[in-house]
Amino acid sequence: MRWENFRFALFEKAPEALLEHSMIVVITITLAILISVPLGVFLSRPKYKKFGLVTLNILNLLQAVPGIAVIALALPILGLGMKPAIVALLFQSLLPIVRNTIAGLLGVSSDVKEAASGMGMSQRRILWEVELPLAIPIILSGIRTATVYVVSIGTLASLIGAGGLGNLIMGGLSLFRPEYLLVGAGLGALMAIFLDRMINYLEYRITPPGMRVE
Amino acid sequence: MTLTDFVSFLVKNTKTIMEYSENHFTLVLLAVGISLLIWVPVGLLLTKSDKWAARVLALANTIFCIPSLSMFAILVTIPMFGLGRKSALLALVLYAMMPLIRSVYDGVKNVDRNVIEAARGMGMSTKRILVEILVPLGMPIIFAGFRITVVMTTGIAAIATYIGERNLGRFIQEGLVRSNTPMMVTGALIISIIAIGLDTILGVIEKRIVPKGLRVSR
Numbered sequence: 001m002r003w004e005n006f007r008f009a010l011f012e013k014a015p016e017a018l019l020e021h022s023m024i025v026v027i028t029i030t031l032a033i034l035i036s037v038p039l040g041v042f043l044s045r046p047k048y049k050k051f052g053l054v055t056l057n058i059l060n061l062l063q064a065v066p067g068i069a070v071i072a073l074a075l076p077i078l079g080l081g082m083k084p085a086i087v088a089l090l091f092q093s094l095l096p097i098v099r100n101t102i103a104g105l106l107g108v109s110s111d112v113k114e115a116a117s118g119m120g121m122s123q124r125r126i127l128w129e130v131e132l133p134l135a136i137p138i139i140l141s142g143i144r145t146a147t148v149y150v151v152s153i154g155t156l157a158s159l160i161g162a163g164g165l166g167n168l169i170m171g172g173l174s175l176f177r178p179e180y181l182l183v184g185a186g187l188g189a190l191m192a193i194f195l196d197r198m199i200n201y202l203e204y205r206i207t208p209p210g211m212r213v214e
Numbered sequence: 215m216t217l218t219d220f221v222s223f224l225v226k227n228t229k230t231i232m233e234y235s236e237n238h239f240t241l242v243l244l245a246v247g248i249s250l251l252i253w254v255p256v257g258l259l260l261t262k263s264d265k266w267a268a269r270v271l272a273l274a275n276t277i278f279c280i281p282s283l284s285m286f287a288i289l290v291t292i293p294m295f296g297l298g299r300k301s302a303l304l305a306l307v308l309y310a311m312m313p314l315i316r317s318v319y320d321g322v323k324n325v326d327r328n329v330i331e332a333a334r335g336m337g338m339s340t341k342r343i344l345v346e347i348l349v350p351l352g353m354p355i356i357f358a359g360f361r362i363t364v365v366m367t368t369g370i371a372a373i374a375t376y377i378g379e380r381n382l383g384r385f386i387q388e389g390l391v392r393s394n395t396p397m398m399v400t401g402a403l404i405i406s407i408i409a410i411g412l413d414t415i416l417g418v419i420e421k422r423i424v425p426k427g428l429r430v431s432r
């Protein structure tokens with residue numbers, strides 16, 4: 001191990017890689033939330049419940065496919081670069097959010113909903129003002145799972161040219177420079193743990209005090 | 215990339231595929247076996263102390279967050295482990311910590327208190343309560359954790375090819391390097407099919423294993 005290599009990896013290479021990685025994560029998670037939360041709301045409506053099971057089963061199957069296989073399958077279909085990587089990651093980050101949205105919305109007790117409709121709220125207002133606020137902690141926990149997952153598989157996205165921290169790790173493995181490995185892997189781990197803690201804290205803050213479970 | 219490419223690749227490389235699959239399965243089996251031996255007793259122990267349970271679960275959660283490629287890369291830099299099976303095994307066992315401990319802990323903790331009290335009232339010893347009440351009643355949750363562990367380990371084991379394991383991940387690695395699409399797609403498809411297959415089979419067993427009275431319609 002040499003300090004010079006370490007410094008080079010940390011100050012010359014890491015900032016760009018970290019930026020690319022953050023971009024992949026932020027774009028993927030934003031898209032995933034935009035797709036899955038409405039999908040979850042839609043599937044939890046009583047009218048469309050029968051689609052719910054089918055969709056969940058399909059997403060479950062997709063989830064079982066290992067990340068590296070998804071990345072490898074994305075290359076011949078979508079090509080090289082950041083966009084294909086994001087699409088590949090998107091596929092797998094949908095399930096936790098959709099599942100938790102459905103679980104959260106179905107978990108709202110029917111007494112509360114009845115009380116709301118008894119007060120003369122319309123279905124739409126019940127959804128926005130009663131169901132979603134009560135379900136948000138569970139939805140956030142799904143978003144947390146998805147985020148950690150995207151950070152993790154995001155390191156593999158460098159294989160299809162998306163850049164990110166995986167570049168440092170792969171470079172370190174092929175040149176056999178432990179400094180690169182430590183910087184790339186360490187930053188990846190820190191990023192995942194940091195995001196997990198942050199969303200966890202958000203979850204805790206957003207839960208109404210009466211609903212907190214010890 | 216057509217179907218014929220795919221089939222001809224399969225036919226030409228049957229021997230290599232068998233060799234890699236064998237390596238893959240032995241690694242997964244070893245990792246899951248060791249994980250079960252270590253983490254199930256730990257999970258059972260943790261049900262005795264809530265304070266330690268919170269600490270260990272937090273640690274397991276943190277480890278679980280670490281990207282798999284990062285985990286392998288960090289272990290490789292530790293002189294004792296280096297490239298090869300030892301690092302791969304340790305990483306897989308560490309990843310299995312979260313699902314296994316959590317499911318054993320949750321499973322045992324979820325057992326109805328009244329049942330335990332009834333057992334104690336009938337004069338069962340703590341050991342018998344554990345073996346005859348807690349574990350069987352907690353089994354559905356424990357098995358769900360086991361299922362997640364197996365499927366996850368199969369997937370992550372493929373990434374261990376980057377630290378020198380010769381397993382199914384190697385098709386993806388070499389296919390990418392040589393831009394040999396049939397090779398890469400074959401590797402990816404074989405791993406996916408194995409993972410989905412395992413998930414489905416274990417899912418069926420999971421449904422069977424639940425005592426009739428405990429079945430919840432989902």
